[in-house]
Amino acid sequence: MGQEVGNRLDLPFVEIEEIVHRAIKEDVGTGDVTSWCTIPADLEVRGNIVTREPGIAAGLIVAAEVFRQVDARVRFTCMVQDGAPVDGGCVLARVEGPGRSVLCAERTALNFLQRLGGIATLTRRYVDAVAGTSTRIVDTRKTTPGLRVLEKWAVTLGGGHNHRMGLYDAVLIKDNHIVAAGGVDQAVRRARALAPHTMTITVECETPEQIEAALKAGADIILLDNMSNQSVANAVQQINGRARVEASGGITIEQARDLARLGVEIISVGAITHSVRALDISLDLEPEGP
Amino acid sequence: MGQEVGNRLDLPFVEIEEIVHRAIKEDVGTGDVTSWCTIPADLEVRGNIVTREPGIAAGLIVAAEVFRQVDARVRFTCMVQDGAPVDGGCVLARVEGPGRSVLCAERTALNFLQRLGGIATLTRRYVDAVAGTSTRIVDTRKTTPGLRVLEKWAVTLGGGHNHRMGLYDAVLIKDNHIVAAGGVDQAVRRARALAPHTMTITVECETPEQIEAALKAGADIILLDNMSNQSVANAVQQINGRARVEASGGITIEQARDLARLGVEIISVGAITHSVRALDISLDLEPEGP
Amino acid sequence: MGQEVGNRLDLPFVEIEEIVHRAIKEDVGTGDVTSWCTIPADLEVRGNIVTREPGIAAGLIVAAEVFRQVDARVRFTCMVQDGAPVDGGCVLARVEGPGRSVLCAERTALNFLQRLGGIATLTRRYVDAVAGTSTRIVDTRKTTPGLRVLEKWAVTLGGGHNHRMGLYDAVLIKDNHIVAAGGVDQAVRRARALAPHTMTITVECETPEQIEAALKAGADIILLDNMSNQSVANAVQQINGRARVEASGGITIEQARDLARLGVEIISVGAITHSVRALDISLDLEPEGP
């Protein structure tokens, strides 16, 4: 019923080995003294990774990689897939292998599952709020340093979409850039002239005049930051399909629903990565049978 | 009034350059397209890093390192010290330098400050709850993979203490180890015989019998996990100074206060690192003067 | 008259130190035996980096980094800026410092300057061919493994623009993807639904039917690969501004001129990075004066 984890291509796989290696090194350091002292070298154990509350499963292929790197003899079998909604008490995966290795890897594996599960679960609540509309819930660059690629992957497991990955893959002109460039028009025109033709240009606008200037200069997306619902409604009407509309700024789940109805296509939410409660998950070893 | 950041020896400094380098690489990648397109190469800017809510400042020397790595010409001046309690609207640091560089480094610096500030701030609330007692609030290994050294440092900035850093620097015998070793007595005796003489031995106990066995075998610390206040009180009385007492397991701020009064010396709290709300902090550029 | 090299923000700077470090390590290994054996430790030298043929200067800030890493006491002064057109015999930079260090760094610095100069110079010939039109000459992913960021930077120094940096920052649907997805329509719709909203979608089309399907499904850019000028002309007419038009496939400088006149907005050329003749550049030490 469970399945071996093999294909890692669904996730940005290039980084995963290094991130996991770093995490293990950080926790294990010069060795797991307790397991080495107290557990016989040849003891085999069996256990389940179990949720303690409902949520979205996220990070199972990362957890599998943790156990693999610690000891390739550990068998890790997924019982659900990354992205699956689960209840409390759900067995996410089964692990079997040398006792020292299983306990050595436990905490690092759980740390990934709990954080990524927390992100996917919170994202899902936002996504559910805009269900039935064409609005996307997207993430931001407010991620934990060193884990962005995994955290943004967890957002997609929760049903969200990704915004740009970093400063390098899209143009997002904010108020500071506008001031520095000497105005919306000039900033957008320069970006249009210099940026790779494959990149879209988003412009943060605060006034109808800025919106008009941005549209004329060729902006692809207008970003409305920290605006009232009414202001957003006005802006959507003004833009009228000439560009896509994105809203951001401390948006709650309730606001997300309202903004979606107003025709905002993209809602970016920092909280789904920067202020997450860990999903409660643990590893339960099975008592040995007769 | 502010001071240059120079001495990094207060923090486990060996890792800091690598962690910051990784974070910048993750965000900047092949380059900050927006700044490059829209900001003139020779434009100088000046700005303040400001809190938007009260809390504990944490991570200023990390933020300083971010700006330094992005461009050594940026001047970063701390206005408060790491660990200082601050109000909303407080200027944590001033930055001056090339506009492209300052904006390029902004998000990465803030990501560190917001997460570490969130940890220090939440820790402080626990520490305040046990004020006037000799009880320590300590962290756990439930940290974000790759950032443990910084997150545990933030705990100390909030007034907390550190538990072991990883599996390598102390012995902590949990129920799984006890089962695997064939009982408390055997587990503790093996650890006493094999572990380095510089390491303490903590034993998780669930019954008075286990506590007695652990004490006789030479445990240094008895860990009481997920127990009621009454059970903890009984255990403290039974132990009666023969070992130190630690409590853990989803402990709230209110419970922390109660446990401290019952004589628990060490309270370990996972939430201060695994379920943190980011402290709200931003960078405000100053408009250029006349 | 020359200027010190300080600001590296014009180039994707995160990688540069590592690329240069790797190059030095590769060449110097366990030490420059010849310089150590034959040159006195305290001998100071002075020299010029000089072109032996006309072209575009490219890579001076990389060369500066090479000398800096080998020995921070070497003074490297740029006499022209990266991107400047130069004649043969032009002094690109002056170097002064310990003789052992200057000669140790020489070859690595020249290897960068010659390759990047070759790229910029060839790019410029294409760019000149389409001068007076709004057509962009852009690069491809056919770059030397490990040097993409520098080679694409050299393209911009030659007046070209960059295409996507890699597989991660834009969607480019080729014939293989179309077959795998079951048709143009399905491929583009899936990409539109799943890809980040900040990414553009380019579709390689071979027939008028495919072009029509791609446009209807929401393609941003139509890529015409290895087509005759006549076919390109027909396609441009069919597209008629509903998407941007890109051409590729072994395009010569002469063809580039023709395609630009036909209204192709983007011409991507693999040869400017994969089949480049090095620009002839050398380091001439000055004889010591009296």
Added chain:
Amino acid sequence: MGQEVGNRLDLPFVEIEEIVHRAIKEDVGTGDVTSWCTIPADLEVRGNIVTREPGIAAGLIVAAEVFRQVDARVRFTCMVQDGAPVDGGCVLARVEGPGRSVLCAERTALNFLQRLGGIATLTRRYVDAVAGTSTRIVDTRKTTPGLRVLEKWAVTLGGGHNHRMGLYDAVLIKDNHIVAAGGVDQAVRRARALAPHTMTITVECETPEQIEAALKAGADIILLDNMSNQSVANAVQQINGRARVEASGGITIEQARDLARLGVEIISVGAITHSVRALDISLDLEPEGP
């Protein structure tokens, strides 16, 4: 008929995993968006890596490593061996596996094959020019930064030999060293006294007097740089077997033939690594059968 790639000991294998890892990371970054969007996760494909022009195959074991690192499930079967002369239209290797993985790895694998193939092919033309003599065509240190070990391996696949790998494994005294040391005699004697006894000493000489001094001081090899054929002939006669003779300096294929006949034992050619046209190679997916 084809053969699995297993033994990597023919090539300097220590570096290969890292070079390939870097190349994949550079191209794939945070993920191959196009393949992920448009190709079903379970689609299997089959294809051939095919030459579009005649040349020398080079880099197949590197290409194999690219596919292996991207996805160990891809089967890569060499149809010819590295170093084999091939016609246009020749199948170099067959690949089968998950469609997303095959397309993800394609460009990186081809970039290696095209560059290394270009080097081996050009080298072979020089080697053929001196066929029937005992003259060696050797490379220089004018290689692409970061790829030296592969490029020098490609030279051997084309029938050439390697010169020193870097500054660390042989002594090569050039005019600058001679000036700094105060003359040929002093430079060579110092090198003879200090350099490891396992290293040979090559000296660049411009006059008969220098040649005589170098020979007396114990030079192993006399390097004649940028000399006319007549001058080379005179020098060979003067040296008369007392040292080996090397020629260098923009040597064309025709000149190589002449120099070989004059008795030059070693001809070093920078162009075979610094000014190479990529060999035209592509991956053709097979249409799925019925």
Added chain:
Amino acid sequence: MGQEVGNRLDLPFVEIEEIVHRAIKEDVGTGDVTSWCTIPADLEVRGNIVTREPGIAAGLIVAAEVFRQVDARVRFTCMVQDGAPVDGGCVLARVEGPGRSVLCAERTALNFLQRLGGIATLTRRYVDAVAGTSTRIVDTRKTTPGLRVLEKWAVTLGGGHNHRMGLYDAVLIKDNHIVAAGGVDQAVRRARALAPHTMTITVECETPEQIEAALKAGADIILLDNMSNQSVANAVQQINGRARVEASGGITIEQARDLARLGVEIISVGAITHSVRALDISLDLEPEGP
């Protein structure tokens, strides 16, 4: 009779791959020229790793990793276990595989076995000297830079125990710290207040007054450095079980025996890692049978 090497969890395994990789890279560099030149690619060989003198076997799992990384086709079979006492002429392991690979890996594997074997052998002599007492022979931080984790592991294979691994996992207050802190009392109290509760505190004491102050301030271990046997005896009597007692300072095997009888619990010896004679071990290839 021999056994495959599989489980690496007995050794601090996180570092082992990197240490071995570095060692191979250092020795093999751009390739094993001699093996490549002289040994046919398809020649298989078989050999034994044999001791030339009695001692303690140490490092077999490291040697196994060396051969594995050089060529996964080499079969490495341990004939004894790490930690076993062996005579001269004892076969530690058998190796079979491609001749080029076996000879390429030979020196690096032997370098590990000889150094670690030397450490374990010398440690054992100290351990034997205190046999029958409860005294531990422990190591110090005087290890070879970069190999500490392996050298400390070798100490345990020789029957010794480990002291702290580094500056991070225990508190050891030396005379310099005492001076800087303004006295024993103040130094120990500050450490007691600030250090993690899991760490023990060792204090180096020179006088009875310092011992008394250290005990009162809560020291766990009293370190007596470079004291006469009589002074140690007096100190042990004074401490009288209130703390553990450690002795150090150029202690010879004979002194170790005396100190153990005096009741010193811990004897730390720098020489077992900093002044070790390599154990004589070699690889003997078997002549090919008929």
Added chain:
Amino acid sequence: MGQEVGNRLDLPFVEIEEIVHRAIKEDVGTGDVTSWCTIPADLEVRGNIVTREPGIAAGLIVAAEVFRQVDARVRFTCMVQDGAPVDGGCVLARVEGPGRSVLCAERTALNFLQRLGGIATLTRRYVDAVAGTSTRIVDTRKTTPGLRVLEKWAVTLGGGHNHRMGLYDAVLIKDNHIVAAGGVDQAVRRARALAPHTMTITVECETPEQIEAALKAGADIILLDNMSNQSVANAVQQINGRARVEASGGITIEQARDLARLGVEIISVGAITHSVRALDISLDLEPEGP
């Protein structure tokens, strides 16, 4: 009188930063708890690095790098130069700076100085034994994994010379290679044909017939391993200047003298790197003056 350490070009500098970084990371890990706990942040200290026995100073520029990496504010002043013969009680260097930083770096710096000093000192004893002859004492590849470049540098500081650095920079044909190749003649001819022309070829010979074959095939150096003095004398006579002569195999200082007199040009000694007693060196802090 002392001098700042600036120029690192006398030593193979590319590796030094990484080796030192690794060593510090290994020792300091997550931080120097003792110094942090007991020493005030602003306390400045001053001390001397002093020998406790006579020997050759080696590693001062490495020690300087250790202090620099730990804290750039520490001032490190060399009082003697690397390679200088020193008595016991000699001040090698002075250090001044923040107390926490100086004590944090102490052990790592001393570990380098003691090991490298031990190597240089033992080498010097061999070199002195052959003084007055033209014989070279050279090292082997029997070095500590990860430190070869430094250990071989220490050999030169003791007056020795370096043998090849690794498997990549010279050809050394041993008995195993000869067997595998099918005889001396074939092995040497293949090496002569395939190895780079810059590499010398050394052949280990056991009989006069092998010596003759090696010379005829073009060997540059004949290696005599584990031979009696008489056999060596015979071999030297037979070779008679047709190749250089090297001896090896557990050679003692006394034997070295004899072999030098017999005309052996090169004596390679493994013990000077694999069985070294650390030179006794310590850091003495100065008491603060009034």
